[in-house]
Amino acid sequence: MLSKLNTEQREAAMYLDGPLLVLAGAGSGKTRVITHKIAYLVEECGYAARNIAAITFTNKAANEMRERVSLLLPGKSAKGLVVSTFHSLGMTILRAEAKLLGYKPQFSIFDSSDTFKIISELTNSGDKQEIRDIQTQISNWKSAFVAPEQAVVVADSADAEAYARIYMRYQETLRAYQAVDFDDLIHLPVLLFKDHPEALLRWQHKLRYLLIDEYQDTNDCQYQLTRLLAGTRAAFTAVGDDDQAIYAWRGASIENLHNLRTDYSQLRVIKLEQNYRSSQRILKVANALINHNTKVFEKKLWSDHGIGDPIRVYAARDDEHEAESVVMKLVTHKFENQAKFSDYAILYRSNYLSRAFEEQLRAQRVPYTVSGGTSFFDKPEIKDITAYLRLIANPDDDPAFIRAITTPKRGIGNATLEKLGSHAGLRHISLFEAAFDVQIEQLLPPRQYEDLMVFCRFINRLEDRAESDPCGELLDELLRAINYETWLYDSSDARQAESKWKNVEDFIGWLKRKSEADEKSLIAMVQTIALINMLEGKDKEQEAVSLSTLHAAKGLEFPHVFIIGAEEDILPFRDSDAKGIEEERRLMYVGVTRAERTLQISYCKRRRRGKDWALCEPSRFLEEMPQSELVFAGGHAEAVQVVTKDEGMDKLARLKAMLAKPVAES
DNA sequence: GGTGATGCCTTTTTT
DNA sequence: AGGCATCACC
Numbered sequence A: 001m002l003s004k005l006n007t008e009q010r011e012a013a014m015y016l017d018g019p020l021l022v023l024a025g026a027g028s029g030k031t032r033v034i035t036h037k038i039a040y041l042v043e044e045c046g047y048a049a050r051n052i053a054a055i056t057f058t059n060k061a062a063n064e065m066r067e068r069v070s071l072l073l074p075g076k077s078a079k080g081l082v083v084s085t086f087h088s089l090g091m092t093i094l095r096a097e098a099k100l101l102g103y104k105p106q107f108s109i110f111d112s113s114d115t116f117k118i119i120s121e122l123t124n125s126g127d128k129q130e131i132r133d134i135q136t137q138i139s140n141w142k143s144a145f146v147a148p149e150q151a152v153v154v155a156d157s158a159d160a161e162a163y164a165r166i167y168m169r170y171q172e173t174l175r176a177y178q179a180v181d182f183d184d185l186i187h188l189p190v191l192l193f194k195d196h197p198e199a200l201l202r203w204q205h206k207l208r209y210l211l212i213d214e215y216q217d218t219n220d221c222q223y224q225l226t227r228l229l230a231g232t233r234a235a236f237t238a239v240g241d242d243d244q245a246i247y248a249w250r251g252a253s254i255e256n257l258h259n260l261r262t263d264y265s266q267l268r269v270i271k272l273e274q275n276y277r278s279s280q281r282i283l284k285v286a287n288a289l290i291n292h293n294t295k296v297f298e299k300k301l302w303s304d305h306g307i308g309d310p311i312r313v314y315a316a317r318d319d320e321h322e323a324e325s326v327v328m329k330l331v332t333h334k335f336e337n338q339a340k341f342s343d344y345a346i347l348y349r350s351n352y353l354s355r356a357f358e359e360q361l362r363a364q365r366v367p368y369t370v371s372g373g374t375s376f377f378d379k380p381e382i383k384d385i386t387a388y389l390r391l392i393a394n395p396d397d398d399p400a401f402i403r404a405i406t407t408p409k410r411g412i413g414n415a416t417l418e419k420l421g422s423h424a425g426l427r428h429i430s431l432f433e434a435a436f437d438v439q440i441e442q443l444l445p446p447r448q449y450e451d452l453m454v455f456c457r458f459i460n461r462l463e464d465r466a467e468s469d470p471c472g473e474l475l476d477e478l479l480r481a482i483n484y485e486t487w488l489y490d491s492s493d494a495r496q497a498e499s500k501w502k503n504v505e506d507f508i509g510w511l512k513r514k515s516e517a518d519e520k521s522l523i524a525m526v527q528t529i530a531l532i533n534m535l536e537g538k539d540k541e542q543e544a545v546s547l548s549t550l551h552a553a554k555g556l557e558f559p560h561v562f563i564i565g566a567e568e569d570i571l572p573f574r575d576s577d578a579k580g581i582e583e584e585r586r587l588m589y590v591g592v593t594r595a596e597r598t599l600q601i602s603y604c605k606r607r608r609r610g611k612d613w614a615l616c617e618p619s620r621f622l623e624e625m626p627q628s629e630l631v632f633a634g635g636h637a638e639a640v641q642v643v644t645k646d647e648g649m650d651k652l653a654r655l656k657a658m659l660a661k662p663v664a665e666s
Numbered sequence B: 001g002g003t004g005a006t007g008c009c010t011t012t013t014t015t
Numbered sequence C: 001a002g003g004c005a006t007c008a009c010c
Helices: A007-014 A030-043 A059-072 A086-101 A112-123 A128-143 A148-154 A158-176 A184-195 A197-206 A220-230 A255-263 A280-290 A319-337 A351-363 A380-393 A398-406 A414-427 A431-435 A446-466 A471-482 A484-491 A494-517 A522-529 A578-592 A635-642 A645-660
Strands: A020-024 A052-056 A082-085 A108-110 A179-181 A209-212 A236-240 A268-272 A311-316 A344-348 A368-371 A545-549 A558-563 A595-604 A606-609 A612-615 A630-633
Touching: A007 A030, A007 A268, A020 A030, A020 A255, A030 A052, A030 A059, A030 A209, A030 A236, A052 A059, A052 A086, A059 A082, A082 A086, A086 A184, A086 A197, A086 A220, A086 A522, A108 A112, A112 A128, A112 A158, A112 A179, A112 A398, A128 A158, A128 A184, A128 A220, A148 A158, A158 A179, A179 A184, A184 A197, A184 A220, A197 A220, A209 A220, A220 A236, A220 A255, A280 A311, A280 A578, A280 A595, A311 A319, A319 A344, A319 A351, A319 A558, A319 A595, A344 A351, A351 A368, A351 A545, A380 A398, A380 A446, A380 A471, A380 A484, A380 A494, A380 A522, A398 A414, A398 A431, A398 A446, A414 A431, A414 A446, A431 A446, A446 A471, A471 A484, A471 A494, A471 A522, A484 A494, A494 A522, A558 A578
Parallel strands: A020 A236, A020 A268, A052 A082, A052 A209, A108 A179, A209 A236, A311 A595, A311 A630, A344 A545, A344 A558, A368 A545, A558 A595
Antiparallel strands: A606 A612
């Protein structure tokens, strides 16, 4: 079974004598090690699949992992295997153990727009940036294990203390709503396990072997959860690559790789250094680039593939021209090489950069899929429906209550909600509960009170049936009862309404299929929704070009890769400090190492900034690559193409000088 | 005075 | 594509 692995991979797959850290360079087959190890545990070591947990960082990675394991494990032997993200594992634990923490199992999961609203209400400030700052601060506190009370105590400035107090009230609010945020999904299980050893034992008994992918992206909280679950047996394999750590901004710390060494003296470390993905030239460029970072774990990636094509660097006039030339190049290349569209990826730093490319691809009738970007579940029509579902699952979910009761409009407006809200605030109860309070009848005009009661009884009826009745029936009835389709057509033009209604139908269809396939109740489905951002299985293996952010591209590979927008202030992102630059460099490294055979990196010489043009400087990372392996093309850089490699740097410098001159308005 | 529609400007990365 | 501001209309 393990015959397809190389010596190190096999060793990693078979090592079971204690904790194991696999330092796996890009393209060195780390997913392969994990999947084969799972198969090995089941087939050769007598583990039941349901006692093994593989933890990934994205749902995409989890799905792929599940698929690859089921290819290795015939029949039903993969049944029960836990493959999930940290967050969804946390959700599962929390749902099972909710009572111990004083939550009901149907707790709501708040996404960042929910928490944004809560914080903005708590602060009474309209400053969006400040609210975002508070959001990040709270998130950092949680992942670093600082309780609200502690945050208040250690605050070293008036501002910090103000934030800490908001944190405290924020946490109280979530609890009142029977809601948790993303960080709580990991934070709360850790608290639970610390306070309830018997619960920890249960889970240690259930999850007897842990495999953690992308270990370099864990934050302190996730590390704690891992440690607790692994227990004294320390039966786990962590796989990671410090050069691909790109989530420091959300609290991940590469130090967790080292902490593993200090916390587990018996830790075995295996390095995977043979790359099976890229050409020698791509690797050479990637290695040279990443060597500009201060290194902790020395690692030397090598490949026995051919030297490969030169890496093209293309200077485009502006973003429109960049899109045009990349798409032309891609189409020509596909035609000449008889390749498939799915062999190509266009990667970028920020979501908005995809726009020009989407336009161009549509114009050329090239099929494409976009990953990352705004989630399907963020669309207003989907949020409307999920508000109802959330409310049915958990009537104390105030944000869901407000959205549902006002969409479609049913005669309850701000004035009524305000009265209800202030009463709820006084009594420390949810809006839903407040509606049934005896005093409310006197506080509201009869008409409003009647409408409110009709709505609440309606929700109550659905709530009663949520556990027992089939999910599909319930959904159909809900949509009919609220007349959602009609309302869509009444409130937007026919074209938009049509597409929105189609989204709703897709969503409902997906919910029905998924709840049947996974044997999940509607309530379990509702909680899952907050954690995913795409309808899975909708566009599998399409023959289409992939557009993706560099973050979302991690773990993927493509024969031909275009990295676009390689400019200062974009990649690296503006205002990056020294540490930030290193992370940006790793991001570029991730991009470069996605490529198997050809790679083109492009940048714009200018970009529209409002009315006029702003000049763009090529990314410093281009200079950090061995110039001998690059071929320059396009616009000003055309001249660079003919020079010898030694002059490459000079030319680039001169090119920059030329670009520094003002460009005429057009 | 309040609300709605239109148009212009700006976009970090994600569970 | 979304958010914000401005303008016009009710």
